[in-house]
Amino acid sequence: MSLKNKLNRLKPHLASGNQPKKIEKPPIVPTIDVPFREKWAGENIFPYYMDQDYCLIREVKYPISEKHGIYYFHDFLTAVELWNKQPVNHPLSAQGHQPEDLFFFDTETTGLGGGTGNTIFLLGYASFVGEELILRQHILPHPGAEVPLYQSFLEKVNYKTLVTYNGKSFDWPQVKTRHTLVREHVPKLPAFGHFDLFHAARRLWKHKIEKMKLTVVEKEILGVERVDDIPGFLAPMIYFDFVESKQPEGMLGILKHNEIDILSLITLYTHLTFQICGIDEKQTRSESFEIGRWFAGLGEKREAEKVLKKLVEGSDFPSYQAKLALALQHKKDQNWEMARKLFADVVDSKDEKLTLEACLELAKIYEHKVKDYKSAIFYCHEAILIVTQTSKLPKLTGEYSYEQLKKRSERLERKLAKFPG
């Protein structure tokens, strides 16, 4: 800031000769020029002034009766209600939250990956207020205007939990990085809870979708159609062009893209909730199994069993997966007989990987619990057979390696010789 500007700002505090003592507080008439201000205003985008700089803010409201993809926005309210009604322990659980507490967040940046010089030029977020969904986007009009950008952003932020797509490893660390550079001029970043839906999506659909990009999940799972969308990777180029030309057109395209990303987060969160709580009627058996396995991994035994038990009927792949998962659960609980039965069922699955695991587990149970060495040897040999004949499995290590299995088999032979009983 030049000395002159500084003095101007300090004017009310300076003793001045013959001017009237009491001046009306001067209306904030910005001395700065916002290029294409009318055009921006036409798109509901207005400048936010601070000191001698500004950023741009767009605000859009949607009624909750609007639909995005396969869900209405009000379905999200149902989702939050679900979590609060049937308290299950889950990382995505909104238990104890009101719908207003969640904050769907996405950024656009000038480059890929982390690093101080990767500038965030768009902070977009949406949240529910009563019967409305309010979406805001804070735009960096040029490099250097980050103080107004973060100031305006932090003024609006009073939520409890972020909902992002890969925000744990990208968006939020990058916000922290860029915030550090202006930390002396703007408020501190508040602490948030964080639901990162990327990991959830990968859990559920990694077999179905190769590249777990949000745009792909939208299309394949959420029924979202994008029309004339600007691909995300072009965003930096378009932004650089915008910085030079100041023309809003390109930027408007990015805003649209970012807006859909954020709206899809709401749909995705709703869909994931319905999946996890088991109320999606179109849920596939494979999705159902992944949910069950997820609960098992979290140590939510009761929930896991509830889901998996529904799957064991039948002879498709998920039924064997479910049996194996349940069997492992029984093993953990030392219900050896239940575990043995289920493992034995899995041996018929015709899937090498599942069968191999089941055979090894059976060999262990027969050796250590049942003390039936003949059966143990049988399953151990089955395992060796799979290991030596397969070409499909990735390189086997540890107890699945050929050497280890061979050792086990030799040990069993020795035991059998000793206790032929």
Add this chain to the structure above:
Amino acid sequence: MLLKKSLQDILSELKINDDFKENIVKWHTLDEKPAQTVSLPQDLHPVLIQSLQSKGIEKLYTHQKAAYEKIMEGNSIVAVTPTASGKTLCYNLPVLQTILSNPNARALYMFPTKALAQDQKSEINEFIQAAGVDINSYTYDGDTPANIRQRVRQAGHVVITNPDMLHSAILPHHTKWVSLFENLKFVVIDELHTYRGVFGSHVANVIRRLKRICRYYGSNPVFICTSATIANPLDLAEKLTEEIMHLIDNNGAPSGRKHFLFYNPPIVNKPLNIRRSATLEVRKLAGQLLKNKIQTIVFARSRVRVEIILTYLQELVKNQLGPKSIMGYRGGYLPTERRRIEKGLRSGEIYGVVSTNALELGVDIGQLQVCIMTGYPGTISSAWQQAGRAGRRHGEALVIMVASSSPLDQYIIQNPDYFFNKSPETARINPDNLIILIDHMKCAAYELPFKADEQFGSVGTEELLEYLTEERVLYRNGDKWYWMNDSFPAHNISLRSASQENVIIVDQSDVANVKVIGEMDRFSAMTLLHDEAIYLHQGTQFQVEKLDWEEKKAFVREVDVDYFTDANLAVQLKVLEVDKLKTMDDAEIGYGDVSVRAMATIFKKIKFETHENIGSGPIHLPEEELHTNAAWISINKPLAEMGHDRLEQGLVGTAHALGSIAPLFVMSDPQDIHVVPQVKADHNEKPTIFFYDRYPGGIGLSEKIHSGMEVVFAETKEMINRCQCESGCPSCIGTETVSESAKKDALKIIDSFLQSSISDKEV
């Protein structure tokens, strides 16, 4: 069974045995030097005193205390410390003392390699443990697991890293290191002397960036440098850090008795003045030592030479010692392999190691008794560094320098006084090399925007920022320049090599298990990894089956042949701009920008043992172009009486001789400065000899030659005169000349220049 001989036995044998004694042209004994010590500093924290005492240290060497005092007064220092003189205490004491009184204080240690960083971490941690205090020191490099990185960033009092990591991982992510940069009290730069030439010029810019970030976070660290003996430690430290430095050179460490032998292989061809190959002599000497299980390190100048000697020695002693008891060590081996060798040397499982200058640095390999250099390492300080590898901490040691036929080697070996009395070379850097500077300005702008009045380097910062703005890399808004590009600039800039992309070496001997066994910079790859080249790795021969130049991959397969390959590089040179020109009666000296185009042309197959040429083949690789600085001298007098052919031969010979003397005067690796003759230079149509820097943009070597051209010529003349051959030999003007009069003509050419510069002075 024969009794094993001790080093003493070998020493007496060298003195009397005709096989050796004839060839020893100088036997220089360096007497042992007693320690000079002083009492521990009075203000030293009791736990540090206790820790020192637990290691049996009751007193400090004079240089350690001087360093401590200067640093505690807030001065930046550079300490000149030979091998094994306890240099680590020079920085560990003040750093730990400071952290003990202010637990928020932070220090950043920088070592040129990961291996050295690992060594230092163990050493400082031992010290901290003995003191029983809560100080965290961590290494931060490519091997640091992701799960402890955050801890290092936030809680590491001492962060130990290397310049490459600082450049590409720490500085570009400085916002994650706030607690380090806000509280940074010390920056330790060990092995300062390694930061010269291109690498040093890069690192100087990395330090500019580091200081810029420190200023941003409000810290102003003290710099502590340690260096091997070079002529200008103070100057180098000040250039590298742009800080006022204090020189600490009162070394008080003791040293053992050391025998330094100059060994000149016997002449096998009198008229051509050809000596027996240094490689074969080294085989004989090292073989003797290794058979007696005397731990020996052999240095060789090139990677190929290392592998050849390794092959010889492994063969020679395979019955006495296991094949794994002698190993090679050089850049291009993978890190795990190198760690294993270092460990083997320390534990004594490995008796011999054959190395390039990679082991010159302070990698801890314990005490070796003998050091043999295959040829003069190129610089005085490098030779002393290598010699320091023998007898680091104890008793008597033997160092043998075996000369090759090269003019430089012969010059050194016939002038022992030059070596033993002359101060070592000057280390030069040029941080303002435009190419290097602009690369780091990009990184700096990525890290923090530039302000209008900011200085970065000594050339017009604003002009460069404007240039980058036009290139659409930066964006100017008001009085600041912002990074405005989607790339991560540090990833495209390597500090180590002139050409930024390395060639990966892929071993496909076992089709089921194809693996990467090493890498090499692009320029070297042109002559070492071309199709059909024999590439040696740990003594194993590989033939290059295909060099994929586009993909930067060389596919090799193990072979067993009795030859190695040697490639020719054809060079074309064109003057782009003349910056300085001095015209005299008979000659003119110029300096300016040139374009050099190099192309690998043919390779020769050379038989082991006899070193005869047994075949050749073409190399099909695209030309590489280099824009750099050059100094040149052109002769005005047509020297018409010589005729075209003799003039050409004379110039080739002169260039050869100059090329071996020039590196002496600019302390550079011999391959950093090249000499090229032209009978009729493109720009002035006169017979001309060029000296150019082998790095884009130049690093100041040819500029130095330009200012000292007369000295270089006078020394070269003396060297040629002293040579006993009749009409040119490898030890003076080389063997590329066939003409009988080449030697005479070369002298005539040199004279015509020298006379002209003398008359110039008289006027």
